[in-house]
Amino acid sequence: xxxxxxxxxxxxxxxxxxxxxxxxxxxxxxxxxxxxxxxxxxxxxxxxxxxxxxxxxxxxxxxxxxxxxxxxxxxxxxxx
Numbered sequence: 001x002x003x004x005x006x007x008x009x010x011x012x013x014x015x016x017x018x019x020x021x022x023x024x025x026x027x028x029x030x031x032x033x034x035x036x037x038x039x040x041x042x043x044x045x046x047x048x049x050x051x052x053x054x055x056x057x058x059x060x061x062x063x064x065x066x067x068x069x070x071x072x073x074x075x076x077x078x079x080x
Contacts (some may be wrong), residue, residue, distance in 0.1 A: 009042060014040060016037050018041075029053075029062065029063075034071045035070065039068075041068045050066055
């Protein structure tokens with residue numbers, strides 16, 4: 001829903017895609033964003049997402065940490 005309202009900005013033509021998000025800690029909420037290019041996800045868009053989550057889940061005043069990460073494919077390390 002948040003991404004539909006404001007698409008993830010690209011960086012010099014490189015498309016940044018958020019594949020999914022998962023919460024991995026609760027005190028304070030820490031959420032991993034699985035992204036194709038985590039180093040290109042701008043801090044202002046992370047702030048937008050955190051504010052969106054605060055609004056949707058009534059987390060006013062709660063620090064939310066978003067951590068962009070690249071998906072690790074376990075098949076990359078397997079031998080054929």
